[in-house]
Amino acid sequence: MAANYKLELVGVLGHPVAENPTCVMQEAAFAVLGLPWRYLTMDVAPADLADAIRGVRALGMQGVNLTIPHKVAVLPLLDEVSPDAARIGAVNTVRRDGRRLIGENTDGKGFLRGLRLEAGLDPAGRNVLLLGAGGAARAIAFELAAAGVKRLAIVNRGAERGAALCEDLKRRAGLSARFELWSGVCKVGAEVDILVNCTSIGLFPNVAETPPADLQEARPDLLVCDVVPNPAETGFIKAARARGLRTLTGLPMLVCQGVIGFEMWTGRPAPEAAMRAALAKAFE
Ligand code: NDP
Secondary structure: OOOOOOOEEEEEEEOOOOOOOHHHHHHHHHHHHOOOEEEEEEEOOHHHHHHHHHHHHHOOOOEEEEOOOOOOOOHHHOOEEOHHHHHHOOOOEEEEEOOEEEEEOOHHHHHHHHHHHHOOOOOOOOEEEEEOOOHHHHHHHHHHHHOOOOEEEEEEOOHHHHHHHHHHHHHHHOOOOEEEEOOOOEEOOOOOOEEEEOOOOOOOOOOOOOOOEEOOOOOOOOEEEEOOOOOOOOHHHHHHHHOOOEEEOOHHHHHHHHHHHHHHHHOOOOOHHHHHHHHHHHOO
8 A cells, every 4th residue: 555644734823822722632533533634733923824824725734723813814814704704703713625715613603512512502592691792702692693592682891892793793693682881790680591701701820710790680590601611610610500500611612613623624523522531631
């Protein structure tokens, strides 16, 4: 048999990026399936992004993930952007189709998959409150709109970003979301079914910080979710558990968007359990 030493390459472009754990789960998946693929963690300064994308093309890479600060800046550098990613206005995954590079957004899809699989909850007909209006919140809000959420409220510290998300949801997804300025403590009423922290509050190393939210009036079956994946159990999640509420950590979202990316790139079913185990171990 002819030898084949060629590797297929994927990876992540970010700045800073050294603490991004995605390589752990993707490399675990390649190892489990014995695929000659590698996932590279690459620090790319904003001024170098266009060159980096040219490099992705020239090296024949199968795709890349984009993380802070490249998710929006990458859009004009691609051959095509999927309708979902265009609605969100950000790309977190690039896949190759022949010579074309196509932008996708799997953040919100990962969250919803985690919500359905881990928490056993379908957001259709539910009342959801999102804390935050940044990239993660945008991706989740548009997926919730597509999934037929009943009511959506966006609570954000900055008025401009929060109001812009609500306007975009109305214009691009036909969903009337309510914006509320986050000053002081956010009261979570009994009408809310699902509460999601989409801010970076509590993210390592700032593990002592928690989003100021008052759960006093929350319904007993409220599901409290956090998108922050590190630490695996944030102060927000711990506080909700201490009240006896159901919770969903940021880990399922991270694993699920990795699963979607893996399947897009390789065309094979992802070994989800191995990916989850590898990440959980990395966060220990
Ligand atoms: P952005 O910078 O785009 O948005 C950050 C959001 O957090 C904004 O709404 C911002 O409010 C808010 N925020 C930050 N600090 C504070 C604070 N002290 N008080 C109130 N609000 C605050 O970040 P992303 O949306 O890209 O990322 C957010 C989080 O999501 C990160 O922790 C990231 O790790 C996580 N994430 C997790 C994923 C997963 O797979 N689990 C995938 C993607 C992201 P304002 O607009 O007022 O500045």
